[in-house]
């Protein structure tokens with residue numbers, strides 16, 4: 001029972017900051033800190049101040065991280081399946097011609113594990129996919145993702161993609177690959193499903209799609225643009 005929910009009624013508190021101030025006056029106590037809230041309608045996540053009378057020690061309240069993880073995974077697997085089904089015939093043909101079997105991509109995507117960076121970003125990449133970046137062995141999911149909307153983790157050997165996808169907050173808020181947020185999300189999910197389904201990283205996936213041999217970032221942008229422009233045949 002906290003007295004300072006963010007505006008709107010459909011927020012659930014996921015966590016409370018470890019740093020909070022405790023106030024007391026006689027037998028009454030309050031904690032003032034920051035709460036992490038999840039909006040059950042549009043999936044945005046925000047930090048907002050919270051003011052809790054009679055706090056129980058360590059009590060974050062709201063959904064547990066595991067519950068939220070499971071809700072996220074159920075939803076994103078369903079959305080990915082739908083996005084693959086609804087790909088244009090032109091894209092389906094172009095992918096088949098590039099040797100990408102969409103049936104396999106869909107099957108693998110049905111068991112992809114998604115991590116939401118706001119509350120799972122502290123996991124280390126090596127804890128999840130087994131990949132140890134030689135330059136940054138303790139790299140966590142948040143650091144791996146950087147400012148991207150989503151990223152597929154490398155496999156343990158670092159030779160390609162594993163079946164783990166990190167989702168950033170921009171995925172839920174920014175429209176970049178299409179007319180609306182849902183279209184943008186679907187293209188991102190397909191981009192990641194092409195990694196998980198083929199095991200190819202950005203550089204190798206761009207080559208497979210006929211987009212050329214590009215450095216990692218350029219390859220990633222080229223793949224997303226190719227999807228956004230309805231999978232044109234390479235010149």
Ligand SMILES: [Zn+2]
Nearest residue numbers: 191195202220
């Ligand atoms: Zn990519």
